[in-house]
Amino acid sequence: MDTRRNPFTPRRGAEPPVLAGRDEALASALTACGRLLQGRSGRPVLLIGDRGMGKTALLRAIAREASMYGFVVSSIDCPKDESERDLAALLAPKIRAAATWLLLSDGFGSAEADEFLSALCRFEATYGVGEGDSFDRFEPDEDPFDVVITGSLEVDLPELFEALGYAFHAAGRGWFIALDDLQLLNAEDLAALLAAVHRVGQLELPVMFVATGLPQILRMTGDAKSYAERLFRFCKLGPLDLEAVRRAIVEPLEAFTVSGTTVTEEALELLARETRGYPFFLQMWASAAWKAWCERTAGGGPEAVREANTLTAADFEATRAEALRTLDRDFYAEALDGATAAEMALLEVMAEKTAESGSETCSAADVATLLGKTEGELSRQVTRMTKKGLIYRRVPGVLAFSAPLAGASILWQKTGR
Numbered sequence: 444m445d446t447r448r449n450p451f452t453p454r455r456g457a458e459p460p461v462l463a464g465r466d467e468a469l470a471s472a473l474t475a476c477g478r479l480l481q482g483r484s485g486r487p488v489l490l491i492g493d494r495g496m497g498k499t500a501l502l503r504a505i506a507r508e509a510s511m512y513g514f515v516v517s518s519i520d521c522p523k524d525e526s527e528r529d530l531a532a533l534l535a536p537k538i539r540a541a542a543t544w545l546l547l548s549d550g551f552g553s554a555e556a557d558e559f560l561s562a563l564c565r566f567e568a569t570y571g572v573g574e575g576d577s578f579d580r581f582e583p584d585e586d587p588f589d590v591v592i593t594g595s596l597e598v599d600l601p602e603l604f605e606a607l608g609y610a611f612h613a614a615g616r617g618w619f620i621a622l623d624d625l626q627l628l629n630a631e632d633l634a635a636l637l638a639a640v641h642r643v644g645q646l647e648l649p650v651m652f653v654a655t656g657l658p659q660i661l662r663m664t665g666d667a668k669s670y671a672e673r674l675f676r677f678c679k680l681g682p683l684d685l686e687a688v689r690r691a692i693v694e695p696l697e698a699f700t701v702s703g704t705t706v707t708e709e710a711l712e713l714l715a716r717e718t719r720g721y722p723f724f725l726q727m728w729a730s731a732a733w734k735a736w737c738e739r740t741a742g743g744g745p746e747a748v749r750e751a752n753t754l755t756a757a758d759f760e761a762t763r764a765e766a767l768r769t770l771d772r773d774f775y776a777e778a779l780d781g782a783t784a785a786e787m788a789l790l791e792v793m794a795e796k797t798a799e800s801g802s803e804t805c806s807a808a809d810v811a812t813l814l815g816k817t818e819g820e821l822s823r824q825v826t827r828m829t830k831k832g833l834i835y836r837r838v839p840g841v842l843a844f845s846a847p848l849a850g851a852s853i854l855w856q857k858t859g860r
Contacts, residue, residue, distance in 0.1 A: 449734065450695035453727035455774065456499035456623075458507075460695035464687030464722075465501050468678035472505045472653055475676070476512050479649045480617050487640050487652035489625070491660060492680035494778050494832075494846040497722035498655035499623050501680070505653055506621040514619035514651060515544050515611070521627035523781075530632035531566075531596060535573035538563055538607060541618055545610060559610035562603050565592040569599070596635040601642035608648025617649030625654040626663060626832065634667040641674055657845050659835040682720030682847075685712070691722070692729055696754070706754040713756045717763075721847050727769055731762040771852055778846035779833065779853075786828055789814060789821075791857060793834065793842060794850035803850075804843045807836075 452459050462469065468490060475485030488505075490498045506516045517537035522528050542563055545556055567573030569592045592599050611618050628636065643650040656663075664671035683691065689711055696704045710732075718724035736758045782790060792813045796805035811821040825842065829835050837843040844850060 449730055450698070451726045451730040451733060453723075453730040453769070453773075455495075455723060455777075456503070457726075458500045458503050459497070459691065459722065459726055460698065461691055462497075462501065462504050463690035463694075464683040465497065465504075465680070468501060468680065469505060469508070471676055471678060472651075473508055473512070476509050476514060476617070476619070476651050479647070479651055480513055482612075482647060482649075484644065484647050485651060486676045487644065487674065488654075488678060489660065489664070489675045490653070490655045490678050490680060491658060493658065493721075493844075495721045495723040495774065496680040496682075496847075498680055500722070502621050502623060502653060502655050506619060509617075509619040509651065512617070513615075514617040514649075515541050516619045516621060517541060518621045519623065521622065521624040523627070525629075528627060528629070528632075529572075530600075530628060530636060531570040532572045534600075535567055535570070537620070538603070539567075539573050541607065541611075545614060548614065548616075553610065553613040555606075555609040555613040559603075559606040562592070562606040566599060566603050568592075569594055570596075596632065597638050600635045600639040604639040604643050604650060605646060605648065608643045608646065608650045611649050617651060619651045620653070622652070622654040624832075625656040626660040630663075630667060633663060637664065637668045637671060637674065641668070641670060644674065657832055657835060658837070658843075659829050683715075683722060683725070684720065685715050688715040688718075688720060688725060691725055704752045704754075707756060710754055710756040710759055713759055717759075719847065723774065724766075724770065724847075727773075728759065728762065728766040731766050731769065732758040735762050767852075767855070771856065775846060775849060775852040778849060781831055782828075782833055785824070786831075786833065789824060789828070790833065790844075790849075790853055793844065794853040794857075797844075797850040798854060803847070804837050804841050807840050807842050810842060 450460055468488070472488045475488065478485040490501055492498050503518075506518060510516045517540065519533050519537060521533070542560055545559075563573070592602070607618060625633070640650075640652045661677065664675070668674070692706055692711060692714065696706060714725065714728060718728060732754060736754050739758070779787075779790070789810065792810050793805050796809055796813075797803060807821060807825065808818065811818055814821065816824070825834065825836065832845050834842055834844055846852075
């Protein structure tokens with residue numbers, strides 16, 4: 444079996460061969476990109492959904508397309524380690540790389556570009572990030588521009604974004620920021636970033652911002668800035684329906700494997716039902732089933748010849764246990780990483796309650812009662828766990844896992860499966 448021919452991509456954040464069911468979100472982001480390059484308004488986009496919904500894969504697909512539109516793309520993954528999550532330090536090297544692009548493309552022939560470089564040098568010096576180098580455009584003590592950097596990120600970042608936006612406008616290009624896991628930023632950095640994105644949007648400068656976030660980012664952005672609801676186009680990513688599942692499985696098979704390879708409708712319905720339409724789960728299980736199918740048909744003989752080009756429900760059923768083990772190891776282990784013993788106790792109670800009800804949510808009051816906590820004690824713990832990306836409040840008084848079907852995985856592990 445040549446595993447290089449596997450048409451599926453069972454890796455978190457990897458762009459699948461066919462980005463099924465996400466056409467509307469992709470079109471919204473690219474329409475905004477096109478408008479910005481024409482000097483018109485384009486709303487930034489926030490991709491929201493549980494873990495495993497394909498947010499990162501979609502973000503990368505949008506960024507790739509934006510680069511073809513004429514944007515210089517800067518991608519930022521918010522670190523899980525809070526000590527490494529300083530926004531100024533994350534942005535400075537990306538903005539300097541954008542400045543380097545301007546230099547190499549002769550974009551520093553404008554006064555706007557020089558003013559941007561002045562702002563960048565002062566920003567780096569003030570916040571102790573980056574290189575502070577002016578590319579020999581001027582000496583630091585002979586800076587001809589009166590760019591004021593105050594030391595307040597919420598004031599300075601909009602000024603820097605504005606200077607950058609004008610420089611790119613003068614060069615006839617745009618700057619695209621792709622930021623993964625926006626919910627990991629602290630409140631102050633998030634407010635500063637929203638203020639900067641708002642500023643360039645008001646001025647209709649060619650700066651496009653697309654980010655991903657877990658569901659709690661809706662509340663976080665609203666708390667950070669009252670205008671967040673009007674600022675963003677919020678694209679909520681949910682499970683794929685059967686037609687999208689069909690596209691995600693059938694089209695890669697047709698494109699990357701032996702001509703005529705297909706999958707039975709029974710297998711597609713099983714996959715859609717058991718994975719609940721979660722894109723990452725689809726890719727992972729389809730990859731395992733493809734491998735099993737290759738092994739089953741590799742030996743030849745009449746049965747293999749007759750079924751050689753068809754994946755069946757049996758291929759998926761045969762790999763169910765392997766798929767669940769892989770999910771536990773490669774998905775849930777990371778999703779639940781960092782949970783303390785007390786937090787795992789809460790997660791186990793949530794898992795038991797959701798299993799009892801057959802729902803994906805449970806009552807916070809029920810959880811508090813079972814843990815012997817007051818509502819206030821539970822609320823504080825839930826807030827801490829939300830910041831870690833473990834759970835979130837779907838609505839007041841109702842809790843949900845950030846990773847879909849996490850409750851089942853927790854119970855499986857608890858019972859020693």
